Amino acid sequence: MPFADNWIEALGVVLLAVGVIQNVVYVLQLPTAWLELRRHSQAEDTESSWQTLISDAVLPVSLIMPAYNEGVVIVENVRSLLSLRYPLLEVVIVNDGSTDDTLKRLIDAFALEETWRAYDHRLKHAPIRAVYASSLHPRLLVVDKENGRKADAANAGINLARSPLFCVIDGDSVLEPEALLRSVRPFMDDFSRVVAVGGTIRILNGCRLARGQITHVELPRNFLALVQSLEYMRAFLMSRLAWSHWGMLTIVSGAFGIFRRDIAIEVGGFSHGTVGEDYDLIMKVHKHLRKKRQPYTIRYVPEPVCWTEAPESLKNLGSQRRRWQRGSLEVFWRHRDLFLNPRYGRVGMLAFPYCFLTDVVGPVAEFVSLLLLPIFWIAGALSVEFVLAYFAVFFMFGVFVSVASLILEEMELRRHPRALDLVRLAWAAFAENFGYRQLNNYWRIVGWWEFLRGETNWGEMTRQARPAA
Amino acid sequence: MSALSPVSKELVLRALWGSTLTLVAASLAILLILVVRRLLHERRLAAASRQKLKIATLILRALSLSEAPRPEALRFLFDVPPPIVFDAALDILRIIEGRDAKRIAEILRHWGVIDFLTRRLLHGRRGQRIKALTLLAHFDDAESLALINSQTVARDPYVQLAAIRALAERGAVAELPRIIRQLSKTNQTNPVILTDVLCRFGLSAAPALVELATSSATTAIRVAALRALLKVGASVPLETIEPLVRDQSAEVRGRTVALLVNCDAAKRDQLVLEALRDPEPIVRVSAARAAGALNIHSAAHLLVAALDDENWWVRYRAAEALARFGDKGIQILKALTKGDGASSSIAVQVVAERLHAFR
Numbered sequence: 001m002p003f004a005d006n007w008i009e010a011l012g013v014v015l016l017a018v019g020v021i022q023n024v025v026y027v028l029q030l031p032t033a034w035l036e037l038r039r040h041s042q043a044e045d046t047e048s049s050w051q052t053l054i055s056d057a058v059l060p061v062s063l064i065m066p067a068y069n070e071g072v073v074i075v076e077n078v079r080s081l082l083s084l085r086y087p088l089l090e091v092v093i094v095n096d097g098s099t100d101d102t103l104k105r106l107i108d109a110f111a112l113e114e115t116w117r118a119y120d121h122r123l124k125h126a127p128i129r130a131v132y133a134s135s136l137h138p139r140l141l142v143v144d145k146e147n148g149r150k151a152d153a154a155n156a157g158i159n160l161a162r163s164p165l166f167c168v169i170d171g172d173s174v175l176e177p178e179a180l181l182r183s184v185r186p187f188m189d190d191f192s193r194v195v196a197v198g199g200t201i202r203i204l205n206g207c208r209l210a211r212g213q214i215t216h217v218e219l220p221r222n223f224l225a226l227v228q229s230l231e232y233m234r235a236f237l238m239s240r241l242a243w244s245h246w247g248m249l250t251i252v253s254g255a256f257g258i259f260r261r262d263i264a265i266e267v268g269g270f271s272h273g274t275v276g277e278d279y280d281l282i283m284k285v286h287k288h289l290r291k292k293r294q295p296y297t298i299r300y301v302p303e304p305v306c307w308t309e310a311p312e313s314l315k316n317l318g319s320q321r322r323r324w325q326r327g328s329l330e331v332f333w334r335h336r337d338l339f340l341n342p343r344y345g346r347v348g349m350l351a352f353p354y355c356f357l358t359d360v361v362g363p364v365a366e367f368v369s370l371l372l373l374p375i376f377w378i379a380g381a382l383s384v385e386f387v388l389a390y391f392a393v394f395f396m397f398g399v400f401v402s403v404a405s406l407i408l409e410e411m412e413l414r415r416h417p418r419a420l421d422l423v424r425l426a427w428a429a430f431a432e433n434f435g436y437r438q439l440n441n442y443w444r445i446v447g448w449w450e451f452l453r454g455e456t457n458w459g460e461m462t463r464q465a466r467p468a469a
Numbered sequence: 470m471s472a473l474s475p476v477s478k479e480l481v482l483r484a485l486w487g488s489t490l491t492l493v494a495a496s497l498a499i500l501l502i503l504v505v506r507r508l509l510h511e512r513r514l515a516a517a518s519r520q521k522l523k524i525a526t527l528i529l530r531a532l533s534l535s536e537a538p539r540p541e542a543l544r545f546l547f548d549v550p551p552p553i554v555f556d557a558a559l560d561i562l563r564i565i566e567g568r569d570a571k572r573i574a575e576i577l578r579h580w581g582v583i584d585f586l587t588r589r590l591l592h593g594r595r596g597q598r599i600k601a602l603t604l605l606a607h608f609d610d611a612e613s614l615a616l617i618n619s620q621t622v623a624r625d626p627y628v629q630l631a632a633i634r635a636l637a638e639r640g641a642v643a644e645l646p647r648i649i650r651q652l653s654k655t656n657q658t659n660p661v662i663l664t665d666v667l668c669r670f671g672l673s674a675a676p677a678l679v680e681l682a683t684s685s686a687t688t689a690i691r692v693a694a695l696r697a698l699l700k701v702g703a704s705v706p707l708e709t710i711e712p713l714v715r716d717q718s719a720e721v722r723g724r725t726v727a728l729l730v731n732c733d734a735a736k737r738d739q740l741v742l743e744a745l746r747d748p749e750p751i752v753r754v755s756a757a758r759a760a761g762a763l764n765i766h767s768a769a770h771l772l773v774a775a776l777d778d779e780n781w782w783v784r785y786r787a788a789e790a791l792a793r794f795g796d797k798g799i800q801i802l803k804a805l806t807k808g809d810g811a812s813s814s815i816a817v818q819v820v821a822e823r824l825h826a827f828r
Binding site: 059114117392422426 | 478481482485486488489492493495496499500503504506507508511563594595596597599600603626627630631634657659660661662664665666781785788815818819821822824825
């Protein structure tokens with residue numbers, strides 16, 4: 001069967017090539033991330049942050065939080081935002097047509113009164129019903145609008161915001177008190193060039209909170225949440241730092257990112273009809289500014305941390321991962337003209353093709369590998385020794401990358417307080433290879449299928465009141 | 470694999486397993502190093518915080534004495550690693566000022582802090598150098614002044630800013646001409662923090678700030694000087710800044726127009742009216758705000774025209790300026806609400822905003 005043999009070998013080479021390219025990029029990312037950290041680390045410079053805090057030497061920021069049926073946690077979340085250490089802060093809560101008592105709780109807790117704010121209706125969004133302000137909390141503005149989903153609510157918030165910078169934050173996230181101070185610094189250094197800055201996202205599960213602030217950091221006890229802690233660490237500290245260094249960052253997380261308001265408005269704000277609206281916004285910014293030939297930079301700063309709740313059940317995690325996969329594919333499809341297009345420079349020629357490899361081809365290649373290698377072995381095309389050796393080297397490489405990313409964690413953040421936490425994270429790096437990675441890949445394949453079927457739903461995520469300290 | 474000879478297959482397999490074992494060994498080694506390092510760090514941190522607390526208590530006790538302690542009474546400082554004494558002193562200096570701060574500086578001088586700070590400034594990392602400069606701000610001798618001055622030429626913009634801040638804290642206005650010369654040659658800085666630092670020199674720095682604003686420094690630095698002038702409320706002779714209203718940089722023009730509110734000359738209103746016709750929105754926004762703040766009624770027709778500006782902020786600030794004119798301005802806005810188009814829309818919004826203003 002020479003044809004079958006050739007076909008099998010060709011497929012094997014393609015699958016191997018996809019895996020090898022991804023891993024080579026990982027290898028390059030590690031030293032690059034280290035270099036970036038050495039160059040821009042703010043961890044030791046506590047004095048500059050302190051001096052900034054006690055003066056008002058910052059750029060004003062509008063913190064926008066879309067809220068839909070967040071009645072259980074909304075008051076605590078808003079209190080947490082109002083307690084952030086940032087001298088020039090405006091908090092804009094956008095009640096996106098909640099069907100629960102979100103708005104009533106806000107009105108009662110913050111003594112809100114209906115007011116009026118002039119604004120430029122540049123970004124399209126569902127109609128605004130009313131705007132509320134509080135004489136007790138002058139930094140707070142609450143916008144009540146008809147339901148239009150997260151991107152729509154964020155656009156309404158951007159329209160009403162008055163600061164040159166805005167930050168959209170998820171309802172289930174907690175910002176560290178100095179997160180804004182640290183993430184705004186790149187804008188202050190070079191406002192004309194820096195258009196967006198992303199911070200680090202960490203898993204909140206397991207931590208203890210009091211009055212909306214984290215009082216005790218601990219790794220989650222739940223295995224799924226623990227593995228996600230490691231995933232986030234790997235993705236943010238290694239991957240994003242490296243892409244930031246190369247000037248090719250293609251995503252600033254929707255859970256915590258700061259943007260220049262004028263640029264976001266120029267590109268039309270967050271897009272409707274996609275579940276990857278954060279990814280989409282960054283791609284729009286790249287395209288717009290590259291077309292205009294305007295020098296710009298998008299940065300990732302590791303020091304500011306936003307803590308967010310991770311799904312602890314397979315059902316919720318699966319729903320999230322399917323949605324992420326759909327979002328990636330939607331964005332890739334919307335911006336396919338970027339792919340290997342020299343007009344868009346290294347973003348079009350390198351970063352976007354890498355997204356193609358990891359988001360479009362990656363899950364399929366990994367799934368096919370997992371499926372076909374045992375089949376080839378049964379068919380006698382591959383020896384059991386080769387199948388085992390192949391899996392071993394790829395699994396162990398994944399473990400090595402995860403453990404190596406702990407070096408970056410130790411250099412900069414050290415958010416997990418005990419040495420034992422490092423051991424637990426290393427254990428998670430090993431254990432994730434046996435079931436979690438395969439399951440994750442399965443969800444991504446389902447996400448692919450849902451994308452092909454044109455599904456657009458967000459899935460349900462119920463909020464629970466947080467455990468107090 | 471089928472195309473490979475048995476020897477090649479064996480080699481491939483060996484390479485794969487060899488790589489796996491190498492990765493296992495490397496991962497375990499990294500983990501071990503990180504864990505040991507973390508354990509040592511935890512132990513060091515605990516010991517350091519205990520010592521820091523003890524030193525802070527002793528320093529505070531020394532402050533409570535009616536007279537400055539004699540050098541021999543400060544022997545306790547010599548048994549503790551210098552970075553701990555330094556950190557403890559800095560923590561206290563953050564919350565006290567005046568005579569007590571000077572006494573802490575005196576205590577530290579007996580201990581020999583200058584040598585330690587010199588080493589830090591020469592060989593330390595960014596954060597350490599900035600902290601050293603913060604501490605030096607509390608001294609008043611020539612040696613420490615020279616040390617701070619040596620850092621105003623630092624390449625790291627944050628170290629440079631910390632040095633200028635230290636000079637400002639010491640009220641070293643005499644150093645301003647040198648700082649201005651240095652800033653004129655600086656390419657990179659954080660202009661927002663620079664504004665704040667320059668403000669700390671106070672009103673007496675106004676002539677030097679004007680010099681900086683009109684110098685060949687980068688736009689960001691000149692804008693910082695103009696913002697500082699506005700923030701300290703310095704009254705600036707119009708003739709010194711008039712050329713800046715026609716500067717090439719729109720940002721400089723905009724900031725200068727904002728500064729006109731501090732000028733007291735007949736020609737000032739004319740310059741605001743001129744700026745309302747500037748091609749750059751950033752300048753027109755400043756001009757509209759200045760027209761409102763200065764109550765320039767002769768600008769009313771230009772402000773009404775600005776309500777149809779292509780830029781929303783120009784429209785909004787123009788409407789606000791009209792509203793600040795009092796009844797006459799409000800009447801103009803109310804009349805405009807009956808029309809349609811951009812001017813009507815902004816007039817409606819600003820009138821409504823004023824009606825609802827409770828803050």
